[in-house]
Amino acid sequence: MPRALLAALVLAFAWPPAPAQLPSLGDTYDLTPSAERRIGERIARELYRDPDYIDDPLLGEYVEGLWRPLLAAARVRGEMTPDLDQRYAWRVLLGRDRTINAFALPGGWLGLHLGLVGVTTSRDELASVLAHELSHVTQRHIARLMAQDKRTTPWVIGAVILGALAASKSPDAAAALITGGQAAGIQGQLNFSRDMEREADRIGLGVLTQAGYEGQGFVSMFEKLHQSSRLNDNGAFPYLRTHPLTLERMVDMRSRQPLGERPSQPKPDLEHALMAARARALSSGGVELLQALVREAENVPAQASSEQKAGILYAGAIAAMQLRDPAHARRFLDRLTPLVAAHPAGARVARLMSAELALATGDAARALSEAGSAATRPETLLAAQAAIRAGRPEDAAQRLQTWIATHPADGAAWQWLAHAQSAQGLALRAIRSEAEARVAWLDYTAARDRLRAAQEMARRGNSDHIEASIIDARVRALDSMLREQALER
Numbered sequence: 001m002p003r004a005l006l007a008a009l010v011l012a013f014a015w016p017p018a019p020a021q022l023p024s025l026g027d028t029y030d031l032t033p034s035a036e037r038r039i040g041e042r043i044a045r046e047l048y049r050d051p052d053y054i055d056d057p058l059l060g061e062y063v064e065g066l067w068r069p070l071l072a073a074a075r076v077r078g079e080m081t082p083d084l085d086q087r088y089a090w091r092v093l094l095g096r097d098r099t100i101n102a103f104a105l106p107g108g109w110l111g112l113h114l115g116l117v118g119v120t121t122s123r124d125e126l127a128s129v130l131a132h133e134l135s136h137v138t139q140r141h142i143a144r145l146m147a148q149d150k151r152t153t154p155w156v157i158g159a160v161i162l163g164a165l166a167a168s169k170s171p172d173a174a175a176a177l178i179t180g181g182q183a184a185g186i187q188g189q190l191n192f193s194r195d196m197e198r199e200a201d202r203i204g205l206g207v208l209t210q211a212g213y214e215g216q217g218f219v220s221m222f223e224k225l226h227q228s229s230r231l232n233d234n235g236a237f238p239y240l241r242t243h244p245l246t247l248e249r250m251v252d253m254r255s256r257q258p259l260g261e262r263p264s265q266p267k268p269d270l271e272h273a274l275m276a277a278r279a280r281a282l283s284s285g286g287v288e289l290l291q292a293l294v295r296e297a298e299n300v301p302a303q304a305s306s307e308q309k310a311g312i313l314y315a316g317a318i319a320a321m322q323l324r325d326p327a328h329a330r331r332f333l334d335r336l337t338p339l340v341a342a343h344p345a346g347a348r349v350a351r352l353m354s355a356e357l358a359l360a361t362g363d364a365a366r367a368l369s370e371a372g373s374a375a376t377r378p379e380t381l382l383a384a385q386a387a388i389r390a391g392r393p394e395d396a397a398q399r400l401q402t403w404i405a406t407h408p409a410d411g412a413a414w415q416w417l418a419h420a421q422s423a424q425g426l427a428l429r430a431i432r433s434e435a436e437a438r439v440a441w442l443d444y445t446a447a448r449d450r451l452r453a454a455q456e457m458a459r460r461g462n463s464d465h466i467e468a469s470i471i472d473a474r475v476r477a478l479d480s481m482l483r484e485q486a487l488e489r
């Protein structure tokens with residue numbers, strides 16, 4: 001059964017829709033939001049472990065900044081019930097993948113590929129994709145698909161979706177599964193229907209404009225996907241397989257724009273241009289792609305807009321740094337800096353780039369001073385790394401603890417705190433911080449293993465009584481979380 005079901009869900013996530021045979025909107029479904037959230041957590045835990053997962057503080061902050069107003073708008077418009085609001089994760093995880101893809105998972109988790117971020121030309125376009133995915137979640141489309149197969153347990157569904165995600169990265173694997181066996185019979189029942197796509201578009205458009213973005217974002221994103229996929233039908237657009245772009249969808253979104261508003265080019269947006277450039281440079285393209293970005297930055301077209309020039313130079317600088325050529329990166333950065341000086345967000349990006357570059361070349365003091373003292377995530381994480389490198393782990397620990405006090409689910413912050421504590425010789429605390437990082441990444445087993453090692457260490461007389469009792473309490477909490485998880489199988 002699992003094999004057939006796996007094939008069926010691969011179809012659900014990777015195949016154009018057949019005529020809808022879904023429960024109507026009024027139907028009830030057995031999968032509770034809590035059960036769905038746990039399936040989502042199981043999938044998210046694997047995504048956090050995936051080498052493609054990327055926690056880039058700047059891009060993460062940028063996407064989060066687009067995402068939060070959409071959530072607020074969904075609340076105002078009554079799309080998000082208080083129950084879903086509270087039970088779902090509502091988190092966007094970034095993937096390094098160069099393909100154009102975004103997907104909603106059970107329980108309010110979203111996956112967003114840097115490939116998609118890299119092709120958007122405005123925040124409205126990127127926000128339109130997030131609004132569409134958000135609406136699939138608030139309308140419980142995924143729950144409705146999953147609830148149709150009564151034979152499966154949530155644990156199996158989680159495994160199946162993971163299989164489908166893995167398969168979606170490899171077209172061959174997906175094809176092999178699709179041709180295998182009984183899948184065809186179930187196909188019609190498990191596809192996202194046209195109705196669901198239309199609903200996600202329409203509700204997404206309402207949420208998008210309520211949040212203050214231009215509704216045109218939908219139209220220009222659709223046009224972009226349509227044109228690029230026609231030129232380039234090489235499987236780089238898994239997004240179009242999961243959300244097939246029909247003429248009907250394009251016409252529908254165009255007709256819903258305010259009367260008299262002509263399809264316009266997106267307004268120039270320096271911050272977005274820089275973030276899209278960062279996404280292009282950090283996506284997993286390999287050495288040749290990085291070299292191409294460097295060459296582009298060496299030959300910036302004179303007729304390009306200042307936003308485009310800034311993007312090209314920024315991508316070139318990041319690419320050169322990835323290629324371990326910091327001198328080259330610094331030259332690009334020196335040309336970028338005056339272009340963005342008058343724009344606070346742009347100037348900040350250039351300053352942080354300079355700090356990253358200083359850190360990469362071992363100039364920790366310069367990195368520390370350029371990272372500055374702002375209590376924002378990119379600054380905090382960069383400054384902490386620089387402080388550790390500069391031999392001031394206590395400064396790093398203090399800054400990280402302040403951050404963690406208000407962001408306790410920040411795995412990377414806990415991980416850097418562990419480094420700082422370790423450098424201070426605080427072995428027990430370092431192990432606990434490492435465990436807390438694993439909790440943040442939803443890997444409770446790994447967290448408990450680390451805490452048990454810490455208990456052993458405490459027993460052997462390396463005593464820090466307060467820390468030891470915190471560790472005991474955390475072990476008990478994790479034991480009960482793990483027991484709860486085991487019951488769900």
Ligand SMILES: [Zn+2]
Pocket residue numbers: 132136196197200242243
């Ligand atoms: Zn969709």
